[in-house]
Amino acid sequence: MLKYVAKRLGQSALILLLGSVLIFVLVINSGDPLEDLRESQDPNRENRIAQRTLAMGLDKPWFVRYANWFSGVAKCVIGQCDLGTNREGQAVTALVASAAGSTLRLVTLATLLAIVVGVTLGIITAVRQYSGFDYAMTFMAFVFFSLPVFWFAVLLKHYAAIQFNDWIPDAHFSPTTIIVAGIVAAVILVAALGGSWKRRLITFLVTFGIVSGVLAYFDAVTWFRRPAVGLPVYILATIGAAVLVIILTSGFQNPRVRNAVGATALVSIVGFVVMRPMLMAPREDPATFSGATWMLLGCFAFAIVAAVVAGQLLGGFSRRQATLASVVLALISSVLAFADLMLSNWSQYIAVISRPIPTIAAETPNFQSTYWNHMIDTATHLILPTMALMVISIASYIRYTRASMLEVLRQDYIRTARAKGISERKVITRHALRNALIPLATIVAFDFAGLIGGAVITEQVFGWKGMGDLFQTGLRAVDPIPVMGFFLVAGGAAVTMNLIADLVYAVLDPRIAG
């Protein structure tokens, strides 16, 4: 194993080296770095051309310029990385650090959400193969696949930002909107749940009733201007989530899992009731912000630890399953709690920022407000680019998961399991799903590596200054140094992620090990 890792590392280093030479040569031949000066009539024109030639080494052959860059990078071995300076004389090391941070913030959430949503939808489409839902999802997946990001981004900005911001001062739904939204939601749910005609009809009517009822209620109280989940809703939602988790894992017949999940739910509810006033406390001073963040993370960690303890103590012989179920519930209840905190502060936020959804950037400049307003500010800036990034990844996750799941469901051992009389839920969740997820490990790794380097267009249209922007600006200026900085990080991430995927694969799939 160690030999294998060493061999792979060696290969990766070689690939990176050759790739860097290739990219360097391509970039310096991609255009004219003096173009902007050639049409200038300024008296200092000649002087500027001479100075830029000197600074960028334009009079030197490519290998000398490459060697200059490489000698700086080689110092990384002794911990003194020098990635050179860009055309403006800024240190690329600092540029890369700031760009990588910004990109990570952007892609982490998008990737996680895309995985969760995409895998879930993929499983449902596989289980309900050739149903209306399956066809609809397949259709949507292909639409999203072929959707140009910049165009989707323009649509998002128009409807989800400009139109939404125009709408939010009133926050009223028209009766037509309410009815249409209800029908759409009901149709989707009917297609996903399936069943006999009678059941479909009931599902339709119930969903329609709930959705349009909720929207009518939201409209009546202008909920979108002052939303909140509130403790009662939080408690009910957590109980609902607990029920769902139990159904999906062991069913109610297994008292150990049931008890563990129940205990976790209780701890979550009591914990949140106790902590909510402290978490909600208004904090204006930026110095206290990190304390608040630690408190949030602490609560989250506590919930997870409590879930693990509950699973271990109450799980008995289904310890593993009980722990897993409890942790999943703890995650869900934490997300719910976080959503409650965010929503409860929303009215404060739009009191300060009257057009809440921005089309650009990662934060409101010079925004000085409470801790939660800053949190919401980050979220409102993240929402559009995250959606744009997600849509495309989701499409691929749906397709991959569906294909992988269908293949597993056709395996002999699944037939055996069914023949033994195991319930369909258990067949899918315990026998099929796990094995279906193995090939996804590779795709997730690829996807994450790709997103770090590949959010070029998304970053540009949303005005995020991340890795994609670094690459693009460098390329436009025919300045190889920032592009090489980008290449080191993006290429390094791709190589590392591939290595990790291969190693994880060996662990997950016993057939490959050895």
Next chain:
Amino acid sequence: MKLKGTASLALLLSGALLLGACTSDGEPASSGSAGGSTGASAGASTSAEPTQSDDPCLQKLGIDAAKDGEVRYTAGEPDWSGYNSMTSDTYSTYNSVIAAMMASGFTYFGTDGSLCEDKDFGTVEVQSEDPLIVKYTISDAAVWSDGTPITINDYLLDWVAQNPEFLVPGYANGTNQDAQPIFQHVSSSLAEKVPDGPQGEPGSKSFTIEYANPDPDFMINVTSALPSHVVAKKSGLEPDALAQAILDKDTETIKKAADFWNKGWIFNPGQLPADLNDTPSSGPYMLKAGGWKAGTSLTLTQNDKYWGEPPATKEMTFRFLADAGQAQALQNGDVQVISPQATVDTVPQLQGMGDSVKVAQYSVLTWEHLDFNHRAGNVMSDLKVREAFAYCVPRQQIVDSLIKPINPDTVVMNAREVFPFQTEKYDEVVGAAYDGRYDQVDLEKSKALLADAGVATPVKVRIGYRSGNQRRQETVALIKASCDQAGFDIVDANSNSFFEKELPDGEVEVGLFAWAGSGQVTSGQNIYATNKPQNYGKYTNEKVDAAWNTLVATLDENVHLEQTKVIEKELWDTLFGLPLFAHPGVTGYDAKLQNVRPTATQSQISWNAFQWVAAS
């Protein structure tokens, strides 16, 4: 089971809605403008728009205090890269617009490219014309935002930073190609023109400058300067000692200051210096602590020590935003003023935004032209062929179909040294130089001239331009449609290396490109006089050379005008090339914002940004 699940979910939800009063407390305040930008008005508001004046210079608003809030503007995507925008690394439009908000000087360009004086800052007085000696007096009220007076010291450093002869021999005058500059200053023209630098007492408010040769553009040579006291302090020197060293040409002492001048004012992204007195301002705005978010925005705040009229709005935020996202950001209120690339797509997009956005369409000081290759052996060295070509180029059609959709006021440009929007001067020059003979396409005349020239038709004409410019591609297509009928064979010779290779090497018959005007009187000499560096077509004409020599040797504006007429007439009669049009510019801005005033110059729409203010 499933039904039970759905039902219980429904029960849960509806119960929850009933139980919890499902909204949080606190009815939000009524909506103001985005970003909390408009607070209570502190100062007198400006109801009239004094900027609609014909006077190209700044108009005072008559305000005595800045209004709370901010104005948000984007000049483009590149991040701010440092306080010193005069180094060869940092000199760019994007840095200059920001630097302009934090600086004031003796002169600036008005909206049509004419020169204006800032009397609040100081006065300029010509003491002698031959030799040219100019006296500068800085206002006693003029101080940096840290309280230090603005003095000759700053201008001494401004001069020495351009690497004069005593510091780097052979550099400024270009006699030593291998000379390495000590200061990485983007320019060396002042050092070249003024061998001995500003003269006066260190720390005093007035100084004189003596030119080696008369320079008609002397007014723009000395404008604003960087704070020398900061450079001195950071380099371990006394401010007056540094000034004295420059007066004494003490090379060793001066060299100590170079390191900070070159690097000390360039910052890593988002990291302003801990002490903002290291980056003082002499303009209406100054840097704001914590106001730089790398790649996102830079906020400037009012400079309380500014002695002139205070900015109309307390803060100004520059957002760094690519063209693609600007229009929607404007519509959403994320920015209030944008000047995107003026294309046939941007104008309707901005106009489609309704009453909340105003659109300004105007011309800028950049002009498109077709230049002939006058080298011997090239077919265009024959005047008759050039004339035949000029008769078939559909200049009016090019303007009508490519430019008028962006700026309906655009006309065919019939001069090179003056622009159509500089109405009075333009009419006079064009009236004297050009009789309108190429206004209409005349294919018959074109054919006759070609026959007369005795060249075999079709005459192959390569029109070269830099690849990737759609407007130029369409221009060539229009020329081809017309000129091919007259006996030419027009070839679209676009190339990526047009400026490095085809144009300077004379590998095209006609070059299609633009010159960005600098507002100077003398810059055209580099293009039209014999053997000058920007005379790519190797044009040579004794009358033109002589007229330029007369023009650059005097400060008399009447002589400038007369000689310009002579030059333009010669350039038309011998057909140096064909001017086409002034480039269009477009600005979209929040309709609530007052005093947004387009300018043709390279100082961008934000040239008077300190006057922008939201209507109350």
